[in-house]
Amino acid sequence: MAEFGPDALAAYIAVAAVLFAAGVLAVATRRSAIGVLVGLDLMLNAGALQFVAYGRFRRSGIDVQGQTAAVFVIVVAAAEAAIALALLFAVYRTSKDVDLEQTRELRS
């Protein structure tokens, strides 16, 4: 139990792996741009969780640099969400839907 619980690295890495795999699945299989956006957020979150987990279980004790890196991941996610919303608006205005299979061009 000691290797797989709140006081060991393995469980966190496993959760992050599942999150990343789910994100890749969503990005690869979703036809709607919103599904892809959800998948991207899942992958970013998995990365942030890895940063914090590895920083927490350093051999030399807890390392706060992992948490600082996770803060930057959250900043990137915020920027990504703003850009994605603007792009979705543009796609919606040109083709009345955000289906990535049908979207061919982006011109006003």
Next chain:
Amino acid sequence: MIELLLFWTCCLTAVAGAIGAATVRNLFHAALLLGLCLSGVAGLYLFLEAAYLACIQVIVYIGGVLVLVLFATLFSADIMGRTQRPVWWLRLLGIVGGALAAVVAVRLLQVVLQHGRDLAARRNDSGAVPDLFGGSQDAIGDLLIGPWLVPFLLAGVLLTVALVSAVATVQRFRRPVERARG
């Protein structure tokens, strides 16, 4: 024991939310399940002694990014996908789960309020500001204005560029009538 139970609950929430967000057909529900996954990860941050980051996760990620994603679902032609009426046992499960969640939420609120009262009492005793997040926010601040100064400034530039370009993109695709009106 209760700690272990909470840990596995957080793990399960994160994993189930992620798998649901990736596979559920209804896009609105997928975005809501993403929120479930994010709150599970916030719980895991608490176990990693990163309470400050857990707060950031709830405020910025769930409160900001997730709301933007929910906004984005409005652009979809059929938000709800092919919605079916839920079968009766699924609906019953939902009601029971909702009731349980309400009980947990009330209990959590009680604990948080009690914690706040304890902190205030301790502050009155010693006169010093109590340490709410276990000190990690001090270390993060020191890193941000020290070795991480350049990435910190670049993050500010990135956010500014993202916001300005988002507004510029939206302006280009407004309807001619709206553009004439300004």
